[in-house]
Amino acid sequence: MLRRKVFPTILGAASVLALGLPLALAQEGPPGITTQTVFKPFDPAAPACSPPPGLAKVLAFAQDNEREFMQGVDQGLAKAAKDRGLEYRRALANNDAAKGVEQVQLFLASKIGGLVAAPVDPASMSRSLQELIWSGAYVGTIVPPPATSLLNAPQYETGKVLAEAAAAYIKDKLGGKANVVILSHDSMEFLAPRFAAMRDVMKTLPDVKIVADISPSPVNKEGGFATMSTILQAHPDVDVVLGADTVVLGALAALEAAGKARPDQFLGGIDGEPEAVAAIKKGDGPYKASISLASPVFAYAMGQHAADWIEGKSIPQAMDILPVALTADFLAQYQADVADPASVYKDPKKRDLYLKMYGNICYDTRDQYVNFPWSSEAK
The missing domain is CATH 3.40.50.2300 (Response regulator)
Known part of the structure; x- marks a missing residue:
């Protein structure tokens, strides 16, 4: 028992x-x-x-x-x-x-x-x-x-998967131009490569400007809210926010509180947290992607x-x-998998998607x- x-x-x-x-x-x-x-x-x-x-x-x-x-x-x-x-x-x-x-x-x-x-x-x-x-x-x-x-996690690859999804969105939906905020966690040296990947990908887009690159303190939803609220005072027009789900969710709350949230924004996080998944499922808000670490x-x-x-x-x-990009097509399977991890562990084909x-x-x-x-x- x-x-x-x-x-x-x-x-x-x-x-x-x-x-x-x-x-x-x-x-x-x-x-x-x-x-x-x-x-x-x-x-x-x-x-x-x-x-x-x-x-x-x-x-x-x-x-x-x-x-x-x-x-x-x-x-x-x-x-x-x-x-x-x-x-x-x-x-x-x-x-x-x-x-x-x-x-x-x-x-x-x-x-x-x-x-x-x-x-x-x-x-x-x-x-x-x-x-x-x-x-x-x-x-x-x-x-x-x-x-x-x-x-x-293969940290650089994890950050790269998210940043490439954002880059594709910037090209397809924003005309190649964007003001980007990176909410990093560079104080944790083991996680630093994911944010290096985000910077590397954004540098390949000539009309993209990283207006803020900062580590919230603490690294949680409240820290993301406070940091984003401060950023908005200097840079009120933000198009893209990248980071861990927990801080990006805080940033979303700050954008909403300031009346600066727009459907055409790209907010993306890492971790596949349930609140982020719920925001993506709505389909009509700024939260567009989360990289699952299940x-x-x-x-x-x-x-x-x-x-x-x-x-x-x-x-x-x-x-x-293994980083998995949560899309509308994959969400149903992902939610079933995290609800029943035993079935994933027992099935090599499923397990190999994640581990x-x-x-x-x-x-x-x-x-x-x-x-x-x-x-x-x-x-």
Whole structure:
């Protein structure tokens, strides 16, 4: 039976002791693979190895915030845990990096068998994730290392797919001219290539002007609203807005509040968040495209890999989330897929639309965990 727990704020070592749990000892372990490495395709027939001893059959999620993309991760992990008979726990950091680290330390102390992490601040959480890996647990991360199994998207390609859709719209519907806003997230070095791709594509259009290129703070809907409201004071006529769905949705709200939203605008985001999908389905508004990174689908796969790890099976060292452009023709299939990620995972043809897996690792070879910013685009 699935038992789902949401951890409250954690006060560190004192609270761990108060809960009657032993303090985790930070014993030094292997550094993992620290140099850029190209992994072979995942071999599902690779030999199994030993299951990790002394760990609980628990899958946990260290969640950075409640944006819809991460809610999809939570849903996919919970479904995978239920299907594999694992207890599921979730700890929400609410964008508090220190709180996120403390929550991971509590998971370590309780000897969980698997963790998926979306760190608020990758650098501050890195050591705690290593300690979990050294304990023998599965550690899956969404983009930054270290991890036994690291998830990333081909970031440049993801940004390029969105920017090319916008460029085609500018040529076909706007006469080749546009004022463009890029709402970036360059402070997260692992995501920076997607915004480099957007700039590269826009530079190929001689009559396109990037009037603002800025990272909202925080990177969420509220941050997008505040940033776009400021931009509109200096540049009231904006034709194109590109970024992650969560900030572009905030920008849309700012355009509407200022009376500057137009049906002929092109607003496009990345993540395939439900609110963005709903805006695209309307068909008569500014929101024209979202690049799907299908979080329930990849999260379900990560949950399955965690369960496999706990059973001693070999799992991928790395996994690509493949960018899929959501169009009117594809929306129905996409919505069905994210509502039932188990069916996608079981169907290789469907799964290959969203995921590509690389390398092999298991408990016995855990010293080969990924400890560099892996990307399939790196050569």
